[in-house]
Amino acid sequence: MPIFKRRDVYDVVIVGSGAGGGMAAHELTKAGARVLLLEAGGMWDNSKDSSMLAWPWETDRRGGSTPERPFGEHDACIGGWNIPGEPFTTAPGSRFSWWRGRMLGGRTNHWGRISLRFGPDDFQRKSIDGLGDNWPITYDEIKPYYDEVDKLVGIFGSNEGLRNHPDGHFLPAPAPRCWERLVKKAADRHAVTCIPSRLSILTRPVNGRPACHYCGQCNRGCATNSNFSSPNVLIYPAQQTGRLTIRTDAMVREVSVGKNGLADGVLYIDKITGQEERVDARVVVLAASACESARIMLNSKSSAFPQGIGNSSGVVGKYLTDTTGTDVGGFIPALMDQPRHNCDGVGGAHLYMPWWVDNKKLDFPRGYHIEIWGGLGMPGYGFMGGIHNYPPGGGYGASLKNDYRKYWGATIGFSGRGEMIPNADSYCEIDPRMVDQWGIPVLRFSWKWSDHEHLQVKHMQETFRTLLAEMGAEVRSTMPTRESGYGIATGGSIIHELGTVRMGNDPKTSALDSNCTAWDCKNLFVADGGPFVSQADKNPTWTILALSMRTSRHIAAQRKAGKL
């Protein structure tokens, strides 16, 4: 097949349009660069494509899932656990789930907007407990970027002075819902820290975007852009500079390398025509997601880079982590027959529990935070499924109809989200046999939890059951056993993959330097979850945004100095 060479030479080509790629596009165009943004999926614009405020009866599926929207037909993320024509494999004995967004903005379109800074300890964990590795940067070095992200994107929360859960530039937090106050009361009794959530949802207007209208449907894509998603907060503003070109349905296969050993562009498949295309650029920024960026690097083999570009260390694909997770819910008799009121609020919980215990007193090294769920939410597909689990035990007819009214909104649940420590058995690599429909070799995942994670999840289960008992709940699930991993979620299923292209101070043990530049290739950068040296007991997106901003500023400074 002929390769059609385009004549344009861009200053920067960015692969991927999620949090990292969107921020890079925003910052680099602002700094004067001509940027091409490549996205493997299609276009998306919340102000046109959102199904915010749709009623369940307006669609045949009543909000149920579709093949391309597994979280429900109104969910704003097109993609999912399995993408037709784009498989991945798992090594024997391993289980791994991988959610991929295939659309402008990627997974930022439906994410939970939980926007937590990593704390000072999170960058230096090895110094504290001897496990994993330290980051090559400290909290103080990234703090100015967190501050800027807070102001640029907008976030609500409360300044609490908690040492490893840093304060920020917060908009006022929304008042807790009634059931959330019930949770807080129980948490207070058991000395579990429970504070306002920190979500990138506007409770006041910010940078021309109106404040939230509290319909509780952030995951549908906000038609007024009152929360964060990459297209409407970063990419479309970047487009207004006149320096951003967006190309969708562009599935990048590899980074190309010139005779000088530098990256000189990328090769991609145009999914519409099936043609291979080439883009020339002076700088390449990979932000395709931790695993997809690792895949591109490993597939970019040349005489200069026989192990894949930027992989002379052999660490690309290694140190893959996901957040740990487990959930427990229960029926709360006090919530029966609630007086009807609107408790939609923002699209997420108004309270959460940051990690509150000193691990020196526990049998596992790293912490977790707790997310909560409940309320009189809008009915959708699967409404009150399993009604037979409530006290009447099933039935039919007039009494059953009343049961639905009585028990609606009477369930509260807890989800733990904790820090996994990178281990030698959890990684991705190129599958030696399988290619996707575009002819690109696919990833194969190996996965293993260690006792660090299992014991942490056991602690989650015990904590949730204690808090539910405090609220008088009836919990029908039993405490999971050690043999069942204490109910730990499948690797990858919390959708926080990190660490496959990690940064560091030593080119032998890391792929990127402290500015996220490939040690082996000074004009190749990674700006997604790949550079993370460790997880934290916090969601990664705010750190992806801050790191990408920091990397983009570095690229701009290097360009200005004539070094790129």
Add this chain to the structure above:
Amino acid sequence: MLSRREMVAAMAAAAGAFALPTQARAAEASRDVTAARMARGVGAAYEPKVYTKHEWETVRVLVDYIIPKDDRSGSATDAAVPEFMDTMLHLEPGMRVAHRGGIAWLDHECLRRFSKDFVSASDAERKLVLDDIAFPRTAKPEFSHGVAWFNSFRDFTATGFFTSEIGVGDLGYVGNTPVADWTGCTPEAYRRLGV
């Protein structure tokens, strides 16, 4: 009531200045939808895409045993639950075997006991069978297949009913509407929980 499109357009235009109706509809929903359904002729005119004629008759009888009309709202057939189920089976072929197989199981059970299928059986006979499969915790082991199917059929019926305009109105869900200034739940809601 504004349509969703109109509402979104109005919100975009107002950009934060909300002058939109908030909770106008809960009590009126049932009346509105009934009028709309009569105007469209839903129910009478619907041609099942998946169900056989007999399955269609059976489902129309059965869903109203699960969710009957009462003084607050209409029945499952009033809320077009059979139409919803048929449409879902059309969209999701993978659901068909277990769902339709269970309907066949119900007929076998009625034939075995009464020499009549479910639709032909009397009200008392139908209830004898339903009583045996509707309470999983106390059901006899020999009814395990009927119990498993009825659990999912009941859930499916509830989705169809409570996601309809009648069902949402019945529940008294008053959200899915722009709120200019979030001040929390109502004082009564907090007071009742003592929080």
